[in-house]
Every structure is written in structure tokens, then in C-alpha cells.
Amino acid sequence: xERVESSKASRYLYAVLIYFFLWIVLTYPFSIQEWEAGAxxxxxxxxxxxxxxxxxxxxxxxxxxxxxxxYLPVFTWEMIKANIHVASIVLNPRMPIKPGIVKIKxxxxxPVARVWLANSITLxxxxxxxxxxxxxxxxxxxxxxxKDVEGATREIAxxxxxxxxxxFK
Amino acid sequence: xxxxxxxxLGVVLVSVGVFFLFLxxxxxxxxxxxxxxxxxxxxxxTLGVVSTSIGVGLLAKGWLPFAAALAIFxxxxxxxxxxxxxxASYRAGxxxxxxxxxxxxxxxxxxxxxxxxxK
Numbered sequence: 001x002e003r004v005e006s007s008k009a010s011r012y013l014y015a016v017l018i019y020f021f022l023w024i025v026l027t028y029p030f031s032i033q034e035w036e037a038g039a040x041x042x043x044x045x046x047x048x049x050x051x052x053x054x055x056x057x058x059x060x061x062x063x064x065x066x067x068x069x070x071y072l073p074v075f076t077w078e079m080i081k082a083n084i085h086v087a088s089i090v091l092n093p094r095m096p097i098k099p100g101i102v103k104i105k106x107x108x109x110x111p112v113a114r115v116w117l118a119n120s121i122t123l124x125x126x127x128x129x130x131x132x133x134x135x136x137x138x139x140x141x142x143x144x145x146x147k148d149v150e151g152a153t154r155e156i157a158x159x160x161x162x163x164x165x166x167x168f169k
Numbered sequence: 170x171x172x173x174x175x176x177x178l179g180v181v182l183v184s185v186g187v188f189f190l191f192l193x194x195x196x197x198x199x200x201x202x203x204x205x206x207x208x209x210x211x212x213x214x215t216l217g218v219v220s221t222s223i224g225v226g227l228l229a230k231g232w233l234p235f236a237a238a239l240a241i242f243x244x245x246x247x248x249x250x251x252x253x254x255x256x257a258s259y260r261a262g263x264x265x266x267x268x269x270x271x272x273x274x275x276x277x278x279x280x281x282x283x284x285x286x287x288k
Contacts, residue, residue: 090195090200095200118248118252119245126208130274
């Protein structure tokens, strides 16, 4: 798995941005004095912790744009569908389940992208990511629709993989 | 006017959240094995808690930013914890429900055991 690091300045700047934004949100009734204190603390805190916070630095801001305007609508819709699916299984007296553990293949390279893919899979209808090995993810599926690797990949990861590929390019 | 609409939206969101939390609990009670239970638990409680907290944020003035921050943290950490529980219990030898078909993970664990015995 590759791990391309950005320059230190970019990672530092990203940490400052994130901390300052969090400070603004958490001290919500806005006042300029709080902002000044927040700016000082953001610069100091970022100096101590930017190495741990991010690998790709300011590039993450573009990713957040994609995240909010493309990923989030798709994801919200999938999550609502997932809950209706769970509701239909749990409330049905005969409980129509046909569980299985299938294997899917992913083309995503970076570890962070894989975390996002596994998280999205867990929260979408009927699937729970169980384990990961090289390029394969093992998925517990509550109603199996395709047993082979290609079919399962198309059914489960298809939608999100395109978005995440654009996001982590 | 806007306050009333937001208030009712908050009430609706809280009710939906509570309903899905109840479904999650019912799913944990009814489904046959650990993995199926985790599925119901994760999905229903995630939407339940997110929707409840955003509803509370709309009902109580000035709390929306905190509620949204809470919802984002939950959305990011809840699936990770359920994945950790599922993976650890599969490795610790929890058997899936007998009707589970196919079980690709079992083949892989079989090869891991054979390799470790050869060593």
C-alpha cells in the first residue's frame, strides 16, 4: 500500500485549518475575542500534532468538497434504504434472511480510502465488512444476491468505489 | 413561523430516531447469530442516534452545531467499532448461523490455521 506524503507546510496548514474550524464550531455563539484565542491555540496545537493528523495536507480540502456534495447525498439515501431493509427483516414474522460471507475486490490503493469504503459498506443495506486481505474485503451479507467475486463487487461496492476513486485520486 | 416548522421537524426527527433505535433492539433480540445481530445493531442505532441528536439540535436553540458535530463523530466511529467486534469474534471462533452460504472467510481461516500448524 502506497503512502504518499505531502510537504510539511501543507500538512501544517491543514492542521491549522481543521483546529480553527473545530474551535469556531464548538464555541458557537460567535465573538471576535474567542476567535483570536482560537487562532493562537490552533497555530500552537498544529505545531505539535500536524505529523499525526494527516498525510496529504491541504489536498484534503478538495476531498471534503467531494465528500459533502457528492458522497453525502448518495450515502444518506443508502443509509435510509439500509434502515428500511433492516426494519422489513426484523418486523417480518418469517424473517426472510439468507446470510453469507462473500469476498469483494477493491481497486482503491490508499489505506484511508479503504477505511472509507469499509465504513460505507457497513452502513449500506444488508452488508457488514468483516475482514480485509490484500485487495479483497470479506463482507457479511444478510441476503446474498451474488456469490462470485465480480457480481458481489458490482452489487456492494459499485456505487461508492467510483466516488472514492475520484476523492482519493 | 420558521421556529414552529423547525420545532415540528425536530419532533419528527426525534420520533423517527427513537423508532429505529427500538427496531435495532428488536433486531438484536430476534436475529439468529452474532453477525446478523451486529448488522441490525449498527445500522439501526447509527441512523437512530444521528437523527435523534439532529432533532434535539433543532428543538433546542443554539445547539445545532454541537449536535451536528456529535452526529459526524458517531457516523465515522460507529461502523469501525462494529467492524472490530465482527472481525475479533470471527477470529476468536464464533460460528456463523448454519444457513450461512457461502462462507468465503472460513476457507481463508482454514489456510491460516494449516500454515500456523506447519510452523
